[in-house]
Every structure is written in C-alpha cells, then in structure tokens.
Amino acid sequence: MSELVITARVLSPVTPQAAVLEDVAFLIDECGNIQERAAKGDALYAALSAREDVRRMPSDSLLIPGVTDLHIHAPQWPQAGMALDEPLERWLGVYTFPLESRYDDVFFAEKVYSDLVRTLLENGTTTALYFATIHEETSLTLARICLEKGQRGFVGLVAMDNADLCPPTYRHADAQQALDATRRFIAAVRALPGNEGGLVQPVITPRFIPACSDALLKGLGELAAETGVRVQTHASESDWEHRHVLERTGKTDTEALDGFGLLRDATVLAHAGFLNATDRAWVRARNAALAHCPISNAFFAGAALPVRTVLDEHTRCGLGTDISGGYSPSIFENARQAVVTSRLLESGVDPDRSPGERGRPDSRITFQEAFWLATRGGAEALGTSAGQLLPGQAFDALEIRNGRGGLRLSPSDDAERCVQKIVCHVTAENIVRVWVSGRMVVDKVDN
Numbered sequence: 276m277s278e279l280v281i282t283a284r285v286l287s288p289v290t291p292q293a294a295v296l297e298d299v300a301f302l303i304d305e306c307g308n309i310q311e312r313a314a315k316g317d318a319l320y321a322a323l324s325a326r327e328d329v330r331r332m333p334s335d336s337l338l339i340p341g342v343t344d345l346h347i348h349a350p351q352w353p354q355a356g357m358a359l360d361e362p363l364e365r366w367l368g369v370y371t372f373p374l375e376s377r378y379d380d381v382f383f384a385e386k387v388y389s390d391l392v393r394t395l396l397e398n399g400t401t402t403a404l405y406f407a408t409i410h411e412e413t414s415l416t417l418a419r420i421c422l423e424k425g426q427r428g429f430v431g432l433v434a435m436d437n438a439d440l441c442p443p444t445y446r447h448a449d450a451q452q453a454l455d456a457t458r459r460f461i462a463a464v465r466a467l468p469g470n471e472g473g474l475v476q477p478v479i480t481p482r483f484i485p486a487c488s489d490a491l492l493k494g495l496g497e498l499a500a501e502t503g504v505r506v507q508t509h510a511s512e513s514d515w516e517h518r519h520v521l522e523r524t525g526k527t528d529t530e531a532l533d534g535f536g537l538l539r540d541a542t543v544l545a546h547a548g549f550l551n552a553t554d555r556a557w558v559r560a561r562n563a564a565l566a567h568c569p570i571s572n573a574f575f576a577g578a579a580l581p582v583r584t585v586l587d588e589h590t591r592c593g594l595g596t597d598i599s600g601g602y603s604p605s606i607f608e609n610a611r612q613a614v615v616t617s618r619l620l621e622s623g624v625d626p627d628r629s630p631g632e633r634g635r636p637d638s639r640i641t642f643q644e645a646f647w648l649a650t651r652g653g654a655e656a657l658g659t660s661a662g663q664l665l666p667g668q669a670f671d672a673l674e675i676r677n678g679r680g681g682l683r684l685s686p687s688d689d690a691e692r693c694v695q696k697i698v699c700h701v702t703a704e705n706i707v708r709v710w711v712s713g714r715m716v717v718d719k720v721d722n
C-alpha cells in the first residue's frame with residue numbers, strides 16, 4: 276500500500292467525556308498507520324493539503340473512527356432476529372447448539388461468514404472479536420474471510436467439553452481434544468497467507484464455565500500463558516449462569532476464571548452484569564475488559580450492566596452485539612441501547628412504584644460515553660492502537676455522509692451535538708466508506 280493523504284472534517288473521542296470536531300489533514304504510512312494529524316491552520320495542514328495526491332473528503336461528510344464489536348457469535352448470524360423466546364439455558368439447547376453444529380459444512384460456513392463480515396463492515400465495524408464454533412476448518416474460514424475483506428478480526432475456536440451441558444453432537448470429546456484443537460487453531464491463524472501483518476489474530480475461547488470441565492479451563496489458562504494469546508469468554512451473564520458457577524466452584528465467574536489463569540491482559544468477559552465490585556477490581560488489576568451487550572442483556576441477563584459505575588471506576592469496557600442473543604449487527608444500535616438502558620436503570624420502569632423507589636439513581640451514561648465505548652473503549656479492551664484517529668494509531672475510519680438516513684448535521688453543531696446525532700442516527704445507509712489500517716474496504720459512493 277502506498278502513502279495516503281486525506282483532508283476531512285473529523286469527529287473523534289479524546290476521553291470518555293469529550294470529543295473534538297476539527298478540519299484535519301492526515302498522513303497515513305504504507306502500513307496504514309497515522310503518521311501525522313494536522314489541524315487546519317497548522318503549517319503541516321497547509322503542506323499536506325497542497326500535495327498532488329491529497330484526497331479531499333466532501334464537505335457533507337464527517338470522518339469518525341471505526342467501531343469495535345467486542346462480542347459476536349459469527350455462526351449465529353442466520354438466527355439473528357429470531358428465537359429469543361427461551362431463557363439462555365434453554366435457548367442454547369433448543370436453537371443455538373443445533374445451529375452451531377452445522378458448521379462442519381464448509382459451503383454453509385463460507386456463505387454465512389462472507390455475508391456477516393461484509394454486513395459488519397458496512398455497519399462500520401472495523402474490528403470484531405468473534406466466537407466461531409468448535410470446528411477447526413470453518414473457524415479458519417472465518418479468519419480467512421476477515422483477512423480477504425480487510426476486517427481486523429480476533430477469532431476464537433470455541434472450546435467446550437462438558438457432557439452435562441453440551442450435546443454429544445456438539446462438544447469436544449474431552450479436555451485434551453479441545454486443547455489440541457485450540458493449539459492447532461492458533462498456529463493455523465498465525466500462518467494464514469497474507470496475515471504477516473497480524474490483521475487477524477486467534478483467541479482462546481472457553482465458551483463459558485458451565486460448558487467446560489475444570490481440566491479444560493486449567494489447560495486453556497496454561498496455553499494462554501505459554502502463547503500470550505488473548506482470551507474471551509462469557510461471565511456472570513444471567514441469574515442462572517451466575518448461580519450455576521457459584522454452586523459448582525464456590526466462586527464467582529471472575530474469581531474462578533482468575534484461578535484457572537484465564538483472567539489476563541486483554542481478556543474480554545462478555546455481559547458481566549452480575550460482577551460485584553471485587554470482581555471488577557480483579558478485572559482492572561489484570562488489564563482485562565468487559566463487553567457490554569445491552570440488546571442481548573434485555574433478553575437473557577435479567578439485569579442491566581451498571582455502565583455508569585464501570586466507567587467511573589475505570590474498568591475497561593467496549594460494546595458487543597452478541598449476535599444472536601442480540602438481533603442487530605450494528606454497534607451504533609448497541610450504543611443507542613446502552614444509553615437507553617442506562618436511563619431505564621436510573622429511572623426504573625414500573626409505573627406502579629413511586630419515582631423515588633423506581634430506579635437506581637445516577638446510572639445514566641451520555642451519548643458521548645457511548646461513542647467512546649464503541650470506538651476507543653473497544654480498541655483499548657483488545658490492546659489495539661486504534662479508535663481515536665490519533666498519530667500512531669491505525670487508520671480505521673468511517674466516512675459518514677450527512678443527509679442520508681436520519682442524519683441531519685448542521686454547520687453550527689458543536690462536537691457534543693454531533694456526537695449525539697452520530698450515535699443516534701448512524702446506520703449502514705450513511706456509512707459510505709470504511710477504511711481498516713488505511714485500506715478502503717467499503718466504498719459506496721462516487722464522490
């Protein structure tokens with residue numbers, strides 16, 4: 276890839292509470308990293324914008340950082356928007372394990388995974404942390420499709436061996452088989468042709484404690500320490516799941532995962548609504564993070580993650596779609612729902628209770644904070660240098676075209692207003708171009 280020079284009006288988060296809106300010139304190096312970011316008025320801006328190879332973004336476009344989906348089940352894409360009539364523990368057995376067991380079919384997997392990765396890119400998801408299935412060949416297919424389409428992909432071969440919970444048709448025969456498969460998968464992803472830059476990374480993925488034997492969890496913790504590969508799992512998602520782990524191990528999910536060596540730098544715990552303050556202190560101590568999945572939580576969790584507290588105590592956190600516990604492939608939709616859920620947690624929802632007894636005070640988060648969670652929050656969770664369009668970070672960016680869909684930005688809107696409108700109104704309809712590490716991976720307009 277050759278060097279890129281772009282001038283654009285940019286909206287990017289600075290902290291969880293603040294964003295900047297400015298005219299910027301970028302110099303992007305051959306590796307797709309931002310070498311220079313110069314604001315209008317600087318000498319460097321003038322020099323870059325005078326270059327012959329400059330690409331000028333139209334005045335009705337706004338450039339924002341790409342977003343991260345910090346928790347998504349790729350094989351569940353065919354059932355997104357259906358099958359949400361059962362509680363989690365039944366939903367897994369009735370719908371989800373039977374669907375996931377079909378991914379020994381390469382043709383089926385190719386079709387679903389290609390469609391999903393394209394859809395996510397069109398929705399602005401430049402980075403995704405995926406659960407695949409237990410099947411090595413097609414989980415590698417997902418990694419290859421991310422690479423081909425240019426998405427930054429963190430892909431996990433799911434490990435699950437507990438016969439009490441997992442059906443015989445969809446589980447590893449024993450811990451050793453799951454460990455051997457995970458080890459092979461790590462090597463295979465790292466060796467994918469074209470992946471020399473590491474755009475796609477393997478992830479150690481125990482499904483959740485109930486689906487795994489102690490031997491498997493311990494073995495995966497040792498493998499993480501040996502290889503330095505990131506870990507993802509579900510933790511304290513619902514009353515049932517949280518209680519199940521307490522009864523089996525005498526510990527919370529977080530304590531138990533830490534005991535197995537699975538709570539590590541950049542470990543992502545999905546859902547995590549029932550973590551207590553001590554659990555979250557361990558998450559911070561280990562540099563791990565939470566994936567907040569507000570849509571899914573409305574169906575399965577039975578409670579809302581207290582994101583206000585999570586942000587105030589500086590626990591790392593990003594947003595996940597949790598396809599198909601959540602129905603939407605859009606992180607922007609989940610950002611909206613994160614704001615809405617926090618407001619409902621604050622006010623409460625039962626009109627028969629008096630206002631003072633209805634909710635949990637001081638629980639709201641702002642649109643600005645949701646913008647942070649979607650962009651820098653997710654990137655920070657994974658330890659990737661992206662999410663703010665700053666020098667040194669990857670050029671992972673979205674061109675948003677004003678006037679499309681419901682988006683109506685006005686020239687007098689300041690950064691805060693723009694953030695509100697962006698979070699509320701960005702859809703695939705107004706995301707017209709997408710770049711990942713400087714490579715344009717979606718291009719839907721001529722000008």
Ligand code: GUN
Nearest residue numbers: 348482483509571597600
């Ligand atoms: N816990 C274990 N597996 C799953 C899954 O596929 N989705 C959700 N939401 N929770 C899980």
Ligand code: FE
Nearest residue numbers: 509545597600
């Ligand atoms: Fe999930």
